[in-house]
Amino acid sequence: MKRTDYDAVVIGGGFYGCTIALFLREHFGSVLLLEREKDLLTRASLVNQARVHNGYHYPRSFVTALRSFVNFPQFVKDYGDCLDSSFEQYYAIAAAQSKTNALQFLRVFSNLGIPVRPARAAVKRLFSRGLVEDVFLTTEYAFDAVGLRRRLSFEMERARIEVRLGCGAEKVVPRPSGQLELDLDNGAAVCARRVYNCTYSGINRLLRSSGLPLLPMKHELAEIALVQPPPEIEGLGITVMDGPFFSTMPFPARSMYSFSHVRYTPHTSWRDDDSQPAAAPAPDAVRTNFPFMLRDAARYVPCLKDTLYAGSLFDTKTVLLKNESNDGRPILFREHHGLENLYVIMGGKIDNIYDILHILEGRQARATGAVQ
Amino acid sequence: MSIASPARKGGIEVASRPQTMSHPLLWSAACLLAAWIVLVFLSGWAEARVFSGSPVDGPFQLVNALRRLHAGQRAGTDFPFFHGVGVPWLHYPGFVLLGANLWASELTRQWLSPVLYLGSMSVFAWVATSGDRRKTIVFVALGALLSCPLGLRELYTPGNSLLGIRSTMPVFFFAVLLTRWGAAIKIALGGVVAALAWICGTDQGLMLIAACAFGGVFLLVTRRPLRGIVAGAFLTACLALVPILALITGANVKPALRYAFIDLPQDQFWFFGAPPNSFPSDIWSLRFVGVRAITVIAISVAVWLALFLRPSKRPDFTVVFLMLTTGLLACLSYLGLLSASYFAPLGRLLLLGTLMWAVSESHPGWLILISIPGVALGLIGPASDLWKRREKLFETGPMVSGCILAPEWKEHLKKIEDAVGPLSGRGNELPLWSTYRGLPEAIAGAILPGEDYLIHALGPERQSYIERFRNTKPQFVQTIRPEYTNYEEWLRNSTWPFYRELLAHYEIATVTPFSLIWKRTPEPGGDESPASSIVPGKTFSLPPGGEQPDVVTVEVEYQTTSSLRLVPLFKSLPRYLIQFRGTLNTVPVSLPPAPNRGRFVFGVLRRPRTIPVLRAESEGLAPGAAVEIRAVTIQPRQLALGQMQFAAAGAH
Numbered sequence A: 001m002k003r004t005d006y007d008a009v010v011i012g013g014g015f016y017g018c019t020i021a022l023f024l025r026e027h028f029g030s031v032l033l034l035e036r037e038k039d040l041l042t043r044a045s046l047v048n049q050a051r052v053h054n055g056y057h058y059p060r061s062f063v064t065a066l067r068s069f070v071n072f073p074q075f076v077k078d079y080g081d082c083l084d085s086s087f088e089q090y091y092a093i094a095a096a097q098s099k100t101n102a103l104q105f106l107r108v109f110s111n112l113g114i115p116v117r118p119a120r121a122a123v124k125r126l127f128s129r130g131l132v133e134d135v136f137l138t139t140e141y142a143f144d145a146v147g148l149r150r151r152l153s154f155e156m157e158r159a160r161i162e163v164r165l166g167c168g169a170e171k172v173v174p175r176p177s178g179q180l181e182l183d184l185d186n187g188a189a190v191c192a193r194r195v196y197n198c199t200y201s202g203i204n205r206l207l208r209s210s211g212l213p214l215l216p217m218k219h220e221l222a223e224i225a226l227v228q229p230p231p232e233i234e235g236l237g238i239t240v241m242d243g244p245f246f247s248t249m250p251f252p253a254r255s256m257y258s259f260s261h262v263r264y265t266p267h268t269s270w271r272d273d274d275s276q277p278a279a280a281p282a283p284d285a286v287r288t289n290f291p292f293m294l295r296d297a298a299r300y301v302p303c304l305k306d307t308l309y310a311g312s313l314f315d316t317k318t319v320l321l322k323n324e325s326n327d328g329r330p331i332l333f334r335e336h337h338g339l340e341n342l343y344v345i346m347g348g349k350i351d352n353i354y355d356i357l358h359i360l361e362g363r364q365a366r367a368t369g370a371v372q
Numbered sequence B: 001m002s003i004a005s006p007a008r009k010g011g012i013e014v015a016s017r018p019q020t021m022s023h024p025l026l027w028s029a030a031c032l033l034a035a036w037i038v039l040v041f042l043s044g045w046a047e048a049r050v051f052s053g054s055p056v057d058g059p060f061q062l063v064n065a066l067r068r069l070h071a072g073q074r075a076g077t078d079f080p081f082f083h084g085v086g087v088p089w090l091h092y093p094g095f096v097l098l099g100a101n102l103w104a105s106e107l108t109r110q111w112l113s114p115v116l117y118l119g120s121m122s123v124f125a126w127v128a129t130s131g132d133r134r135k136t137i138v139f140v141a142l143g144a145l146l147s148c149p150l151g152l153r154e155l156y157t158p159g160n161s162l163l164g165i166r167s168t169m170p171v172f173f174f175a176v177l178l179t180r181w182g183a184a185i186k187i188a189l190g191g192v193v194a195a196l197a198w199i200c201g202t203d204q205g206l207m208l209i210a211a212c213a214f215g216g217v218f219l220l221v222t223r224r225p226l227r228g229i230v231a232g233a234f235l236t237a238c239l240a241l242v243p244i245l246a247l248i249t250g251a252n253v254k255p256a257l258r259y260a261f262i263d264l265p266q267d268q269f270w271f272f273g274a275p276p277n278s279f280p281s282d283i284w285s286l287r288f289v290g291v292r293a294i295t296v297i298a299i300s301v302a303v304w305l306a307l308f309l310r311p312s313k314r315p316d317f318t319v320v321f322l323m324l325t326t327g328l329l330a331c332l333s334y335l336g337l338l339s340a341s342y343f344a345p346l347g348r349l350l351l352l353g354t355l356m357w358a359v360s361e362s363h364p365g366w367l368i369l370i371s372i373p374g375v376a377l378g379l380i381g382p383a384s385d386l387w388k389r390r391e392k393l394f395e396t397g398p399m400v401s402g403c404i405l406a407p408e409w410k411e412h413l414k415k416i417e418d419a420v421g422p423l424s425g426r427g428n429e430l431p432l433w434s435t436y437r438g439l440p441e442a443i444a445g446a447i448l449p450g451e452d453y454l455i456h457a458l459g460p461e462r463q464s465y466i467e468r469f470r471n472t473k474p475q476f477v478q479t480i481r482p483e484y485t486n487y488e489e490w491l492r493n494s495t496w497p498f499y500r501e502l503l504a505h506y507e508i509a510t511v512t513p514f515s516l517i518w519k520r521t522p523e524p525g526g527d528e529s530p531a532s533s534i535v536p537g538k539t540f541s542l543p544p545g546g547e548q549p550d551v552v553t554v555e556v557e558y559q560t561t562s563s564l565r566l567v568p569l570f571k572s573l574p575r576y577l578i579q580f581r582g583t584l585n586t587v588p589v590s591l592p593p594a595p596n597r598g599r600f601v602f603g604v605l606r607r608p609r610t611i612p613v614l615r616a617e618s619e620g621l622a623p624g625a626a627v628e629i630r631a632v633t634i635q636p637r638q639l640a641l642g643q644m645q646f647a648a649a650g651a652h
Ligand SMILES: Cc1cc2nc3c(=O)[nH]c(=O)nc-3n(C[C@H](O)[C@H](O)[C@H](O)COP(=O)(O)OP(=O)(O)OC[C@H]3O[C@@H](n4cnc5c(N)ncnc54)[C@H](O)[C@@H]3O)c2cc1C
Pocket: A011, A012, A013, A014, A015, A016, A017, A034, A035, A036, A037, A040, A041, A042, A043, A044, A045, A046, A047, A048, A049, A050, A051, A052, A053, A167, A168, A169, A170, A198, A199, A200, A201, A202, A203, A206, A222, A223, A224, A315, A316, A317, A318, A346, A347, A348, A349, A350, A351
């Protein structure tokens, strides 16, 4: 018979849920991880650009850039075997409509100590002169979500964390004993002293069904196109910024390149609010935007017109509404959210896991200190 | 100059050759002047209507003072006013008449500068043309139109620091000298006006009085015209100063005198004239004052020398000589910092002197000739100002304190209210401490103790400010975002103990377009490690930064030397700086001069995984200056995650 009582239950088997479960296991005897899908890391943790951010994306948000820069080496150290670092990542600053100029880009990152170098002449030639102000070589890698899945599964098994796949949590309810009860979609229930809602785009769904206050979030149905780049682009990653532009870079989980565009990657967007249930449009019903992405991108990098389309991945991208991330960190950490010992956790980027772990460590140290 | 103007007893007649001004010229001048006035005033109205002013400068410096006056406080006694205690009083009637809110202050600010600019010019022109109405119109039209091309925009608009108002009284003073009134009246009135010049513009007034002192002696020695009047006016000014100040401050003149004569001059160079402001670091750096300034100064020096060397019996020459002396002395401000507008008061006096000569020598051809550039360029500046503000003319929306707020101000207020709670009606219960008080305090109707701007806590007041902050333990604190302006870094450099206290007890609750709003935490943010000493030297490095950025409080014990240390004014010329490499903060620290050992505390934002290198050096025009670092102690402090935005220095 399956166990029903745990020290901690983590809901959501994405990168965050798995990593947090591993952290919790260091402090608690029994940890359960629930994942609705058939496998771990199949949702946002897979359907994304796979960029290990080093700050370059955020020339106008100092803290986000700084946090990425601080977290980057740690991520590389911890997950080096799940990374593709074999390509050259270039950031180009668009000449028009960009919210940053080349000088500002250079200044911000040089001051932070984040490596920015001028691009090779041969690479610069790939870009349309009039449309791009300057191009910089940066240090940024791509992560392999399948590799991460393998790694995390192995580590959780080794740490004796119980993982239930294909098992969704429907509702959290308090028990008179002070524990939290989780009703599962297979009709069963489990109990825990503490519950961690790490369901990313599903956070509010679980809160709503539990009758708890919702958090201010916006969702987008996002499309990541998978492509075979033209030979000129092989071995390079390209991001044109800072505004409604695009990027294409290796996508190790499928041994292809991803292609995304600020304007065309999001298809529809919606917000969770109390009056109407949030509904994500079904990805199957959505037509690809890739032709639009490509047409625009080829204006900036003409050789991209020879890109071969292989298909698209769709999933929901969730962003915190502005006032939730006031200090610039795209993370959400709610302790005792509506219920004692219910934690809600979300990170806007893979590397923000360290910001979350930092907070959890602080809480843990304080709790241990209080016990002593 | 070819006219021989028979000076009457105690009076001056400038235009001796009767001239008839042609109608077309007069009408063109009047029309152009009217157009200039419409453009300038409309543009000021638009600016006041939709508020988009800076949170750290001009607007609130005035609003805060006017609100204090309105609450019955006295400038100079209850609160300092940086530019002279009379300045808020000049704005006060307009403020009250228009409704005593932000709109009232802004419109008065936008309009009083051009009113006084044109007003003083008209009085001067009227006297200089011996009351010739037509010539006065042409004089003022040319003066107004030439102002923008000559780079005098900072005078007919409020600019950042009300420079136009501060340099107005000297114009009235010279107008008094040019009148035909008797010597006694001129001495009495001139003296009072000179004293008022100091009260309505500390630096500019001081230079006028200094020019009278120098001029008085020089004219007496060389037996030139107006010598007695100038010397008399100087003495009257000295005598009138304290009684007038007493009247304004409620008989408590000491704080105002102390602020203007001790605290302000003491901090003028190392504090205000320090990076990121450009200051005269070497002779070549002077070129940064700009071509217009250099041209105006060069012409003025040439004319001044000619007048100095060639004795003349003409009183108007003496007046021009004094005008240029005043203007050139005002340019000594360049020794403090190289602001593009510092030459403007000299430019104004040179312009008035030139027009006085041109109009008195006038014949239509000559006037038309010099009016061509004015006609061509004179309206472009005000027109382009208005064009930039065109949307403000028709903007609609809800009013806050009488103004429509620009989007970033709306966001600023909303975020503050989200964090602090509704502002309106909170009065002095407002639990917010701002290093730059402004709109939130105005909406709350709070009149809080202490300086409204941290930068105005000069000399020993700086320590008192920090003490007050420590004791008040406000629930929320507002500091300027380092990405908004690098003057925030400058403020951190000069008042680090305040920020150290802040980091010990506060975390960032919200970030507005302009500021960081900090909330007091029950537990102090990140720990401060124990102090340790490191090897001092001209160049010294701190232990490398860790994985996270953090702050290191550095205390240096140092000694400065300067070859000119006994020469007043010039002794402050060298700047003693600590430059950074490998740190997140980029603005060098300026150390106050300390001939016998000083101590100074500042903060370094350590960049992750980098060794910060600090270098002490002296810069400036004075030769033989040096700074020696005798001892260095450091005390690192972690930054809590909720304090990270503090590290955004260098990202502006
Ligand atoms: C289009 C796009 C591009 C992105 N690009 C990047 C990038 O380049 N670099 C980067 O660092 N970040 C990127 N991100 C963000 C990044 O993908 C996310 O921050 C990260 O994957 C979040 O991980 P997670 O574990 O919280 O979410 P997920 O991986 O979505 O995990 C949540 C899991 O919870 C499960 N779940 C949901 N509800 C329940 C329930 N009731 N019971 C049980 N299980 C449940 C889901 O099935 C899912 O597996 C991107 C995101 C998107 C969408």
